[in-house]
Amino acid sequence: MxxxxxxxxxxxxxxxxxxxxxxxxxxxxxxxxxxxxxxxxxxxxxxxxxxxxxxxxxxxxxxxxxxxxxxxxxxxxxxxxxxxxxxxxxxxxxxxxxxxxxxxxxxxxxxxxxxxxxxxxxxxxxxxQHQTLRLADNDFQMKVIDALADNSKNLDEYTIRLKTYQSILKELQELLNFQSNADKELDYNSFLFQELENAPLKHGIQTALEAEYEELNNVEAILEQLSSAYQLLNSEQLGVLNSISELQQATQKLEGFGKQFEQLNERVQSIAIEIADIANDLELQQDRVEANPKRLEEVNSQLQLFHNLFKKHQVSTVDELIKIREDLSIKVDASINIEARIKEKELAVSETEAELDNIAAEIREKRNAIIPKLKSLLQEKLSALGMASATFKIAVTPAETFNNNGKDLLTFLFSANKGSTYGELKKVASGGELSRIMLTIKSILAAYEHLxxxxxxxxxxxxxxxxxxxxxxxxxxxxxxxxxxxxxxxxxxxxxxxxxxxxxxxxxxxxxxxxxxxxSEEERINELAEMLGGKSLSASALAHAKELLESNNEHQKL
Missing domain, CATH: 3.40.50.300 (P-loop containing nucleotide triphosphate hydrolases)
Structure with missing residues (x-):
């Protein structure tokens, strides 16, 4: 309010x-x-x-x-x-x-x-006046019928089911569209998937193979440098290990002359241990590293395979190829299982459609039951408004498709005079008649819903x-x-x-x-009198105005 x-x-x-x-x-x-x-x-x-x-x-x-x-x-x-x-x-x-x-x-x-x-x-x-055009709108006309028929709960349930139905229909159409292309793509996707499935794709393999390739492809240079480094440490005359040994002896003799020399000796002993470990590792690496043309060829072949796959799929890492393989697996499985999914979705559509039909039938039944009462109320109220011959033909019939407000077609025809042809409101009713019809409809609705x-x-x-x-x-x-x-x-x-x-x-x-x-009361009398007879405010106009107001006051008391 x-x-x-x-x-x-x-x-x-x-x-x-x-x-x-x-x-x-x-x-x-x-x-x-x-x-x-x-x-x-x-x-x-x-x-x-x-x-x-x-x-x-x-x-x-x-x-x-x-x-x-x-x-x-x-x-x-x-x-x-x-x-x-x-x-x-x-x-x-x-x-x-x-x-x-x-x-x-x-x-x-x-x-x-x-x-x-x-x-x-x-x-x-x-x-x-403009709003009377809504009278010709089927949705508005149906809303009036549904208000009288108390269809609000049925329509709420119908709306929920309709949204579900439309969602399932959309999913089914997407599956059918997918299926139309799936047969063409299945062979190609299967080939791509199998190609990636056969490739030794593992996380981290690319880095490991590239490191192995560098070693196998440079064996001679690696062995040469390992040997040179080992000789620098183990040479009998100028080897670092011999020099370190003499250094150890010197610092050991200093150790007893104070705390600072003890710490110096500990550092030299630590270096000696580390140099000895390095010499040992150099010797082990010389024994491990060897020329292996066959393995070099295998590693090069795998890296070339990756390179070709990178170029084909326009990526640059094995991890990206693994992701593509997973996506292709999903697509291939979807293509293979599409028929079963379509049948499942078609069944859901059929079941939801049956539920909708049942609800729509209940809505239609209640609509048809209330139409005689609506016609009677309209004609009775319009008669009091000077349209004694006004009559309506209102009918609800099943539609082929589901609408937002049910599965019905509405015929709402009007005739203002006896013997006149029935027609749509916007074609056969004058502006004044439309205004009276709309007022009548609103007055009827007021008794059935909170306007x-x-x-x-x-x-x-x-x-x-x-x-x-x-x-x-x-x-x-x-x-x-x-x-x-x-x-x-x-x-x-x-x-x-x-x-x-x-x-x-x-x-x-x-x-x-x-x-x-x-x-105020007096001002109302003067205003009504002016509306009746003009600004002169004649005695008769004032009397008539007072009579109108008193009559209304008596009616309100009743």
Whole structure:
């Protein structure tokens, strides 16, 4: 329920702040007074896109703020899904900056325009002449039928199953697409896999083979340097080991002359041990290293194989080849097992389709059961609105494919007069008839589901006084379960409101400003009298206005 609306620096509005309550509220004012501006401001805070032309003063920002009581709307899940703080009394705010940028907030948390619009749609339903075009939309018509048929749980279950069905169908199609190419690729992938499987691919093998190749390919040079190094250590006259031995003897003799010589001797002894180990290793390496042309050829052959595979697969390491081999193994296995996977997925599609058909049949049954009641209610209410001969042909028949709201085709035809041909609403109904039909549908829906605040924008345009009186009664009746606003030019409708607000303009020396005020009882009588007979406020107009208001007050007491 809309409880407060604040508009600053928007169009002809400087600063407007107005409070509302539950029930039926009417809004009146002369043509051009700014009723559409008020509606435009409300639309902005509900998520409509804006531009700089919205600003009254181009140097200041426009701020529109609306407070709502939302406890009865079950919107906690929306707030949770969008990471917003939920409050029973929530505030929506829209700011339009002089730069042209726009900002939106819900309970002081910045949000995108899509989120603001998503919440706004669930809080206020602005019904204008343009919105009557929705009547011709099959989805809207089906929504009306489903509301009366109490199909919400069935449709929720159907939606969940439909998503599953569509997901499985997509997976099946991907498998079928894969299969169409798999036969062509299987032989080639199998050949590539077998080639890599036969190659001695192991982690680290490339580094080991390259090191072995370097040694085998340089045996003579290695042996020459090993021998030279060994001779330097073991030469009888100039060998390092003999010199080290003499050095050991010298430092051993110094050891007894002090701590510093003892440490020096320990270092020399350590070096002697290390040099002896090196000499031993040099001798072992000379015995180990030998020419092996056969092994050199084998190592070179393996490295050449790797090089060829690198070039073929456009990689540079054995590890990359191992990864390619693993991927090819998966592809080959998938190709071989594709038939079984397709059959498994086809079975899942068939089972889910059967479940969907069952749910769709239940939805269809409930739709068909409620259609007679819907036709009766429509025709009864429209008769009271001056359309006594209006009749409908509504039928639900099975469709070939699954739709978002079931598996049905809807025929929703209308005839306004006896003997007239039935046709689609948008083709055979006039604008005034569409407005009355939409009001009737909304009044029926109000008894079956929690509708948001309804804002009727001159829905009574072009209808007679008696019909407008009945339209006012319908809106008044709807307001017992919800908040209803009506922007109207007709006194018969305006008098039905529990509260009446007037939109008016004031012209200053340089600017024109739109205002809105809640009318007192006396002000309402004067406003209604002016709507009835003009600004002269004749005695008869005042009496008629008072009579309209008193009649409405008596009705409200009942």
């Amino acid at each position: 809309l409880t407060q609306l604040s508009i600053k620096n928007y169009a002809l509005i400087d600063d407007l702040n107005v409070s509302f309550t539950k029930g039926f509220t009417t809004i009146t004012g002369e043509t051009g007074a700014g009723k559409s501006i008020l509606l435009g401001g409300l639309s902005l805070v509900l998520g409509k896109r804006a531009d700089l032309s919205s600003l009254k003063n181009k140097d200041q920002k426009c701020i529109i703020e609306a407070s709502f009581e939302i406890e009865r709307y079950a919107l906690q899940s929306f707030f949770n899904a969008n990471d917003l703080d939920y409050e029973d009394q929530s505030i929506l705010r829209r700011e339009i900056l002089p730069s042209g940028k726009s900002r939106a907030f819900i309970n002081d948390t910045p949000v995108t325009l899509d989120i603001l619009s998503g919440l706004g749609e669930q809080l206020v339903d602005i019904h204008s 948001p605040t309804l804002m009727f924008d001159e829905i009574d345009t072009g209808v007679s006084g008696e019909i407008s009186n009945k339209m006012g009664e319908i809106m008044q009746e709807m307001s017992t379960n919800m908040q209803v606003f009506s922007i109207t030019h007709l006194p018969q409708v305006a008098s039905k409101g529990v509260y009446q607000y007037k939109v008016f303009k004031e012209e200053g020396s340089a600017t024109t400003t739109t205002h809105m005020k809640k009318l």
